[in-house]
Amino acid sequence: MSLDKLNVERRLGLNSFDTDEESHIKVNRELCKERDIEILLRVCPAKCFTLSSGELVFSRLGCLECGACRAAASPGAIDWNFPRGGTGIRYRYG
Amino acid sequence: MEADFEAIVVGAGLSGCAAAYSLAKQGSSVLLIERGKHPGSKNVSGGLMYCHALHKLIPEFWKEAPVERHVRRNVISLLSKESAASLSFDTSRFSVPPYNGYTVLLSKFNEWFASKVEQAGGIVTSGIFVENLLQEGDKIVGVRAGGEEIRSNLVIAADGVNSGLAEKAQLRSRFDSGSLALGVKSVLGLPRKTIEERFNVQGDDGVAYTFLGCTSGVQGGGFLYTNKESLSIGVVVGIGSLVEADAKSADLLDDLISHPTVKGLIEGADPLEYSAQLIPEGGIGAKPQLYRNGLLLVGDAAGFVQNNGLLLRGMDFAVASGAMAAEAGKRAKEKGDYSAATLSQYESLLKETFVLRDLQTYRNAPHFLENPRLYSTYPDLACDLMERLYAVDGSPRQNLVGAARKEMKGKVSLVRMVRDLLGARAL
Numbered sequence: 001m002s003l004d005k006l007n008v009e010r011r012l013g014l015n016s017f018d019t020d021e022e023s024h025i026k027v028n029r030e031l032c033k034e035r036d037i038e039i040l041l042r043v044c045p046a047k048c049f050t051l052s053s054g055e056l057v058f059s060r061l062g063c064l065e066c067g068a069c070r071a072a073a074s075p076g077a078i079d080w081n082f083p084r085g086g087t088g089i090r091y092r093y094g
Numbered sequence: 095m096e097a098d099f100e101a102i103v104v105g106a107g108l109s110g111c112a113a114a115y116s117l118a119k120q121g122s123s124v125l126l127i128e129r130g131k132h133p134g135s136k137n138v139s140g141g142l143m144y145c146h147a148l149h150k151l152i153p154e155f156w157k158e159a160p161v162e163r164h165v166r167r168n169v170i171s172l173l174s175k176e177s178a179a180s181l182s183f184d185t186s187r188f189s190v191p192p193y194n195g196y197t198v199l200l201s202k203f204n205e206w207f208a209s210k211v212e213q214a215g216g217i218v219t220s221g222i223f224v225e226n227l228l229q230e231g232d233k234i235v236g237v238r239a240g241g242e243e244i245r246s247n248l249v250i251a252a253d254g255v256n257s258g259l260a261e262k263a264q265l266r267s268r269f270d271s272g273s274l275a276l277g278v279k280s281v282l283g284l285p286r287k288t289i290e291e292r293f294n295v296q297g298d299d300g301v302a303y304t305f306l307g308c309t310s311g312v313q314g315g316g317f318l319y320t321n322k323e324s325l326s327i328g329v330v331v332g333i334g335s336l337v338e339a340d341a342k343s344a345d346l347l348d349d350l351i352s353h354p355t356v357k358g359l360i361e362g363a364d365p366l367e368y369s370a371q372l373i374p375e376g377g378i379g380a381k382p383q384l385y386r387n388g389l390l391l392v393g394d395a396a397g398f399v400q401n402n403g404l405l406l407r408g409m410d411f412a413v414a415s416g417a418m419a420a421e422a423g424k425r426a427k428e429k430g431d432y433s434a435a436t437l438s439q440y441e442s443l444l445k446e447t448f449v450l451r452d453l454q455t456y457r458n459a460p461h462f463l464e465n466p467r468l469y470s471t472y473p474d475l476a477c478d479l480m481e482r483l484y485a486v487d488g489s490p491r492q493n494l495v496g497a498a499r500k501e502m503k504g505k506v507s508l509v510r511m512v513r514d515l516l517g518a519r520a521l
Contacts, residue, residue, distance in 0.1 A: 008344045011280065011368035018131060043336055045278045045343045045370040065136065066370035067256040068276045068343065071269070071333045082129060082258070085240065086221030090135045093281040093324070093367045094201030 008047050012062040020087035023060045024080075025069065031076040032056060043072040065089055095235075095245060099125045099217075101423055102237055102246040104224045104259060106133035108200075108409055109393025110252030111207035112151060112416025113423075118216035120424050125246070126211055127239055129223040129253075133208030134201035136254075138371035139409055140277060141319045141326040142302055143203075144195045147413040152210065156193060160202045162321035163300025164193040167293075170404060171355070173307040173316075174477035178355035189299055197300050197319045197326065198409075199281065224253070227262055227389070233432075234263065234388035247432050248423050250390050252416065255372045257395035265391055266382030272334040273376025273397070273460070275314060278347045279328030282363035286323050292359065293320055303359075304404055307473025308350045311466060312339045315403075316350045318359060325363055327351065330373060330406065335466075343370075373408065375401040377460045378453040384444075385437040390419045400452055402459045402521045403468070411449055418443045458520035465514060471506050472514075 025048075032040075037056045040049040046062045049069070058078070065088055070080040082088070103114040106128035114126040130136040142165060148155050156164075166189040171180040188194040208218050228236040228243055236245035251259035255274070260266050284292075293301045305316035314331035329346045336343060350356055374380065374397040384391050392398070398411035422440035426432045444450045482497040492500065502508065 008368075011365060014365055014367055015369075039337055042342045043276070043333070045276070045347075046368075047344060064368075064370040066276065067372045068333065068370065070256070071271050071274045071276075071372060072337050082223060082256075085129045085223035086131050088130075088136075090131050091138060091201040091367065091369060092135075093199040094134060094137045094139065094204075094369065 008045075012046055015062075016090040016092060017061070018087045018090055019061060020083040023058065024083040024088070025058050025060065025063070026079040027056050027058050028076055028079055029055070032073070032078065036073045036077040039072050040069055040078070043068045063088065097236070097245045097247050099123045099244070099246040100427060101125075101248040101250060102127065102244060103250045103252055104237065105252035105254055105395075106208045106218065106220070107137050107204060107252060107254060107393060107412065108207065109395070109412035109416040110250070111204060111211055112148075112413040113250045113252060113392055113419045114211045114216045115207070115214055116151065116417045116420030117423055118211055118214035120420065122423065122427060124216045125244065126208065126216055126218045127222055127224055127237070128208070128218065128220040130220060132205060132220050133218065134204035137200045137204050138277070138279065138369040139198070139200040140279065140317050140328060140330070140406065141197045141199065141321070142195050143198050143409040144407060145193050147410040147417070149192050151413060151417055154191065156196060159206050160199070162197040162199065163295070163298050164189060165195045165197060165302045165319070166295070166299045167301045169301065169303045171303055171305050172473035172476040173305055173353055173355065174474045176354055177477035177481060179476040179480045195302070197302070197321050199321060199326070224259065227259060232387055234386065248388055248390065248426065250392055250419050250423070251395050252392045253395055255374050255394040257391075260382060260391055260395050263386060263389055265384070265386065265389070269374050269376065269380060269397065271337060272332070273374060273380040274333045275330050275373040275375050275401070276333055276336065276343055277328055277330045277371045277373055278343055279326060279369045280347065280351070280365055281367040281369075282325045282327060282360055283323060283366045284325055284363040288362070289320055289323070289325070295320065298322070305350065305356070306468065307470060308353060309346055309469055310339065310341045310349065311470040312336050312341050312346065313464065313466065313469055315469075318356065324366060325360060327360060373399055373406070375399050375406070375460065378450070378457045379460065381453070384441050385434055387434045388432050390422060390437060390440050392416050392419045398449060398453070400456055401463065402456050403463055414447055414449050415444065418447065418449070456521065462517050462520040465517065467506060467514060475501055475505060
C-alpha cells in the first residue's frame with residue numbers, strides 16, 4: 001500500500017473497532033455556531049465531523065476517542081462522552 | 095458499610111497499572127477497572143519511554159516486558175519544505191543496561207503491565223466504564239460502574255487526560271485548549287533487517303527523531319521512532335494553536351510523511367494502525383488539586399507531562415506518580431485514615447521526586463514554546479543557511495556571517511533572535 005495515497009478513510013480502515021449502538025458524541029445544534037463547525041471539521045484527526053446539507057453531523061465510526069473536539073470547540077457545542085465500556089476503538093499497537 | 099476493596103484504581107494505563115501493582119505488592123486488596131475491551135486497548139503514546147521510573151518498580155523490566163528498541167541515537171531535525179538540517183547524538187552508553195529509553199507500543203505494553211498486577215494479587219476487570227464516584231458527605235467511598243456500587247477506602251483516578259473523575263470530584267475543571275496538545279500517529283510495519291540497514295543500528299538498538307518545522311507553522315513538531323519491526327511516526331500540535339491556524343490535524347501527519355527527507359526513512363513501510371491522543375502539557379501552571387478525602391489523581395489525569403520542545407515525557411511521570419499514590423495509600427492504611435490531610439502526603443512525596451521537581455524546573459517552558467518563530471522561521475532559516483554553505487554554482491561566494499544576515503533579512507531581526515535565544519533559558 002502506498003503511503004502517499006493513504007488518506008484518513010483508508011488509514012482508519014486499518015483500525016479495530018467494536019462499534020457502540022449509540023453515538024457517544026452529539027452535536028448541539030443551538031450552541032454549535034459557524035466558528036465551531038469550521039474548527040470541528042479541521043481538528044478531528046479521524047474526520048468524524050462532516051457537513052450534510054449544511055448541518056454538522058458526527059459519525060462515531062472511526063472515532064479515536066482522543067477528545068480533540070471537546071478541547072477545541074466552545075463549551076456546550078457538542079455533548080462529549082466516552083463510548084460504553086468495551087466498545088469503540090480497540091488499539092492493538094497504541 | 096464495609097469496603098469491598100482497600101483501593102479501586104480507575105484506568106489500566108501506565109499510571110493505573112503502576113498504582114495497582116504497587117498496592118497489590120504491599121498486600122492491599124485492589125481492583126483495577128478498565129473501560130477498554132482489554133488493558134491497553136485505549137492507550138496511545140508517541141512511544142519513547144524513559145526507563146528509570148519503571149526500573150525502580152520492576153527491576154530490569156525490559157527482560158520480560160514487550161519493549162521495542164533502546165534508543166541510542168537521538169536526532170533533532172529542522173525541516174523546511176524541501177530540506178532538513180539535523181543534529182545527531184549517538185552514544186553507546188544508552189545501549190547498555192540500565193537503558194536510558196525504550197521505544198514501546200503502549201497497547202501491548204499495558205496488556206503486559208496489567209498481567210503483572212494480576213500476578214501480584216490485584217484484580218483486573220475490563221470492558222467496564224466507571225460512571226461516577228460514590229460520595230458520603232465530603233468523602234469518596236467508591237465508584238459506580240456498570241450499574242453497580244463498589245466500595246473502597248481509596249479511589250485512584252488514573253482515567254487519563256479526559257478524566258471524568260477529576261472533574262466530577264472537582265479537583266480540576268477541563269484542561270483548557272492552551273494546555274492541551276493533540277498527537278496524531280501512524281504505526282508502519284517494516285522488516286527488522288530493513289530497519290537495521292536503513293537506520294544503521296544493530297540488534298535492539300534504536301533511533302528517535304524529533305522534527306521541527308513540519309507543522310505548517312502550528313505550534314508543535316513531529317517524531318519518528320524505530321520499533322523492532324515497525325516505525326512510529328506522528329505529529330504533536332497545540333490545540334490552541336491548531337484552532338487559530340488554517341490547518342487540518344490529519345493533513346499535518348500527511349505533510350510529514352511526504353516530506354522528501356522523511357519519505358526516504360519510511361519508504362516501503364506498511365501502515366498498521368492510525369491513532370490519536372490528547373497530551374496535557376500545561377506543566378506546573380496547570381497542576382490541579384491532587385487529592386481529597388478518599389481520592390488521588392495520577393498520570394495524565396493529573397496533567398503530569400513535561401514538554402521542553404526536544405523531550406516530551408509523560409510515561410515515566412505516569413509510572414512514578416502511580417507508585418507514589420500507592421505509597422500514600424500505604425501510609426493511609428497504616429494510620430487507618432484516608433482523609434485529605436493524610437493523603438496530602440502524596441503531593442509531598444511527589445515534591446521529593448522528579449515528578450513535581452522537573453515540572454517546577456521547566457515551569458517557563460510552556461510560555462517559551464508559544465513562540466511561533468520556533469515552528470517555521472527558524473527551521474527555514476537553518477535550512478536556507480546550510481544550503482548557502484553547501485551550494486556551489488559558480489556565483490560569487492559570501493562568508494558565513496554575511497550569508498546569515500542575508501537569510502535573516504525580512505524574516506527576523508537580530509535583536510529578536512537574541513531575545514528568543516535568551517528565552518531558551520526556560521529549558
